[in-house]
Amino acid sequence: MTVLVTGGAGYIGSHMVLELVDRGEDVVVVDNLSTGFDWAVHEKATLVSGDIGDQDLVEAVIAAHGVNAIIHFAGSIVVPDSVTDPLGYYFNNTVKSRALIESAVRSGVRHFIFSSTAAVYGMPDTIPVPEDARLDPMSPYGSSKRMTEIMLRDTAAAHDFRYAALRYFNVAGADPAGRSGQSTPRATHLIKVACQAALGHRSHLDVFGTDYDTRDGTCIRDYIHVTDLVRAHGLALDYLRDDGAELVVNCGYGKGFTVTEVAETVKTVSGVDFEVKLADRRPGDPAEIVAMAERIRTTLGWSPRHDDLEGIVKSALDWERRLHNRSAAA
Secondary structure (H helix, E strand, O other), X not given: OEEEEEOOOOHHHHHHHHHHHHOOOEEEEEEOOOOOOHHHOOOOOEEEEOXXXXXXXXXXXXXXXXXXXXXXXXXXXXXXXXXXXXXXXXXXXXXXXXXXXXXXXXXXXXXXXXXXXXXXXXXXXXXXXXXXXXXXXXXXXXXXXHXXXXXXXXXXXXXXXXXXXXEEXXXXXXXXXXXXXXXXXXXOOHHHHHHHHHOOOOOOEXXXXXXXXXXXXXXXXXXXXXHHHHHHHHHHHHHHHOOOOOEEEEEOOOOOEEHHHHHHHHHHHXXXXXXXXXXXXXXXXXXXXXXXXXXXXXXXXXXXXXXXXXXXXXXXXXXXXHHHHHHXXX
């Protein structure tokens, strides 16, 4: 049994490959390397350089490797970019996901795990937000993910096909063993950007919006360590293999931190008082979004192991140092 990981050379995907290899799974990765890195893929996994929208390629990979499960990470993820390029996001995230789902059905792959997002909720009516909350995305990014969830639901109703959609809150940190981390140069993740500022790799940290209705005026987010996140995917895979029903779960810790609190934590952990600049709000950013995270615990038996903001920041800082040393040695 082989697991196909799309986008497995990227940030979360490369950690998923580590988790699967550590579990003893056979893994094949399809990644076009537009934002991922071939060196980030574990040596025990097979990397195929290609696009998930290429159905002939995907179906050939499934047949050649005996794939019986797909974990789908490939896609575009920057919310403000989706506002300026909605058609690009609908093509890359929705149209190509449709092609991948069709290839799975045609090839007899019954188990599919999808990398969804808390952005499907938009501005929630209640905090923490439950999985059955109203879905009202504020950005094309969130809408593109919501469309894929709908396709998965309808496909499961029509075919011998089961899926789990995991709605991520804010993913951060790096593999505790230092094997992978967030490596994209243009990454917009707050903790990564703050760590880069602390290490002098950026001149400052921009804070977008200080007039939200929150305790200090900056956005509140629920941060989850990437290792806890990919372990949830492994549990979801076990669940589907045990004939579990279709599943949608939030992936978060159920508590939120403001942008200012995160910046101060990075300053504390790094010991560097880097510059913070205040900027206008970005389109598509809700004021506060925090997970109600009971379903993932009760259904999958998941519990966090890295639920500590300072620990998340430390792992991210350690990875930034490794990444800088890697670049310097190249």
